[in-house]
Amino acid sequence: MSLINISNLTFAYDGSYDNIFEEVSFQIDTDWRLGFTGRNGRGKTTFMNLLLGKYEYSGTISSQVSFEYFPFPVEDKEVNTIDVIGDIVPEYVHWELMRELTWLRVAEDVLYRSFASLSNGEQTKVLLAALFLKENSFLLIDEPTNHLDMGARSLVSDYLKSKSGFILVSHDRSFLDNCVDHILSINRTDIEIQRGNFSTWWENxxxxxxxxxxxxxxxxxxxxxxxxxxxxxxxxxxxxxxxxxxxxxxxxxxxxxxxxxxxxxxxxxxxxxxxxxxxxxxxxxxLLKNVESAESLKLTQLSYHKHQLVELDHVSIFYEEKQICSDVRFTIEQGDRIALSGQNGSGKSSIIKLICGEDITYTGTFRRGSQLRISYVSQDTSHLRGNLTDFARTHGINESLFKAILRKLDFARVQFEKDMGDFSGGQKKKVLIAKSLCEPAHLHIWDEPLNFIDVISRMQIEELLLEFGPTLLFVEHDREFCEQIATKWVEL
Structure with a gap:
């Protein structure tokens, strides 16, 4: 056991008038399993980069251990996975690697395939196994759950619970609750550490x-x-x-x-x-220095002339003659909030594309109501450019309501003038969700909407959905969110 001491840490990015951290002091025990939480843009990744020595700062950071950051960059994804691990941990012991992979339920043959051929979940597990082969290091694990389905999240959470000596950035409450013993939180005006898991911290x-x-x-x-x-x-x-x-x-x-x-x-x-x-x-x-925004918002949804909006009966979907999913049966009725779940590759995105009207090869019966208006939130945010005012006008949504939702989700007013291309991943997803909530639609379809979104914003989105009551079909691997929101589950 040793201590990481942070004393009077002050940091601002070049050209910025606002400090990300100001006179911050605290200690971290290197044996802790530390969950790291805070709103998007508050400085979680910045703090980890400061530990890694990437930026100049005032104050002191002292430690007797080195720091390792996850995920590792993989320059050439076409080489075999075992060579990727060799680049990360040159002197690894093979049986120790196999031990970690066994705990993560990764088959040995994965090592002899190209890294690019692995699924996102397999890549995450392999890189985690390599990370924990590092000795005498304090590990900085940044959002490992984004490409993991619900089953894989549970497995990785149990894996991390068996380890110690790391900071874990995650916005999945169930994931954090299972595997951390302390919480480091960046609040609006300070940083604090509490013993316990996320639920304990949130209750306090x-x-x-x-x-x-x-x-x-x-x-x-x-x-x-x-x-x-x-x-x-x-x-x-x-x-x-x-x-x-x-x-x-x-x-x-x-x-x-x-x-x-x-x-x-x-x-x-x-x-x-x-x-x-x-x-x-x-x-x-x-007072109220760390109380998060809680304005009341008025949202409305279009009413469809029929109770049933969509029906799939014994639907099987094919891609280049390969069957993606088979015998899918469910209906979407007004007021439903349906969680579409299943392992990665089980066909969730294909079902969504079919309902949204894309040209998908399928067999079985598929019916969608005529003139059904759908509001869609995709996984991809790379297209977001320009300022929020022009974005609202382009998409014909109420600019005041759009910005009010973003304010509730912790957007500072100065953010409204910035180019969306410079937003963080979580802020971009909030833009798409706020747009969807403003759109007049009969049905909202959200494909993994919460990736990168901070945990407090997730809870506020839950509150909005429960108050607003839209008809919603969504894919999301955050178990707590699904349990709070879903009125029906469809398992592929």
């Missing part, structure tokens, strides 16, 4: 948020009372001061010294109340 955060909301309401009442008291006292002192130049009711001459003394006391009391009011406002500014 909600408790803190509720406390701050209650204190905030109390302070608002105190400020209003103090404002009224200060106003009354100021009026009293003003009236008393005016009476210095007047006369008493009896007609006798005014005692200006007495009146002035009384007015001064009144003014002093007014100033005292004003100072108490300012102090209360200062206290108020310390």
């Amino acid at each position: 955060k909600q408790r803190q948020d509720q406390y701050e909301f209650a204190e905030n309401e109390k302070l608002k009442k105190d400020i209003k009372r103090l404002e009224e008291a200060a106003k009354r006292t100021s009026n009293w002192s003003h009236e008393v001061e005016k009476s210095k130049n007047g006369t008493r009711n009896s007609g006798s001459k005014v005692d200006k010294g007495y009146i002035g003394h009384k007015a001064a006391k009144m003014m002093k009391r007014s100033k005292s109340i004003e100072q108490r009011q300012q102090s209360a406002m200062d206290d108020k500014s310390k």
Whole structure:
């Protein structure tokens, strides 16, 4: 066991006026299984790059261990997988590699195939096995779940639970809950470490948020009372001061010294109340510092003239004479939220393409309602360019609502002026989801919408869907999200 010490860490990118980190200090035990969470764009990958020594910063980072980052870059994917592992860990021991692959349920023949021929899930597992062959290193594991189906996620989570000495960036709550023992969270104004898994951290955060909301309401009442008291006292002192130049009711001459003394006391009391009011406002500014945005939004969906929108009956899909899936049977009815699940390669994307109207070779019966309007969120975000205002106009959606959804999902207003090509992967997916929620549609189809999206935004998207109640067909490997949202499951 040793410690990684971060002291007074301050960092900003060149040309930026805003610090990503400012005077941050904490310690990490190298035996921990540390889950790393925080909103998109808050600096998780930046922090790991600072540990790797990629950027200059002020403050100190001291450690007796080296750092290794996952995923490793693979320059030539056409070489055999065993050669890829040899490039990453030149002095690996073969039986140790086979031990790791066995735990990850990867067959030995994978080693003698080209890396490019492996599925995304197989590639992830192979690179994880190589990572844990590294000795005397603290491992920085950045979003390993993005290409894993639900079964593979469970397997990899159990694998990581048997290890120690890593930081894990993941937005999958079930995945984190199973395999971490501490949480490192980047909040709106600070960084904190707590013992326990994600659910423990989230429960504590909600408790803190509720406390701050209650204190905030109390302070608002105190400020209003103090404002009224200060106003009354100021009026009293003003009236008393005016009476210095007047006369008493009896007609006798005014005692200006007495009146002035009384007015001064009144003014002093007014100033005292004003100072108490300012102090209360200062206290108020310390509250709600890490409470995430929670604006209420009004979303509507088109109503279709029939209850049933789509029907598949004994549908089999073929690609270049190869059968992708067979005997698929389900219907989509208004109000359904259907989770389409299955292993990678089982035909989920092909089913979605068929429903969306692409030219797909199939047998069986497929019916889609006439003039059915579909809003589609694809896995691909590479086409996003330009600013959000032009994007909203191009797609004919309500710009105010579109941006309000993005604000709820933690977009800063300054982000609205930037080119979408410079957005993070999670921010790009949020753009597509916000667009879909704004579109007038009978049916929403989302293909792995949550890749790269931070965990708090995932929960806010859940809240929007449960309140909005759209008809939805979706593919998603985040088990918690599926269990919260799905009214039906279709397993391929």
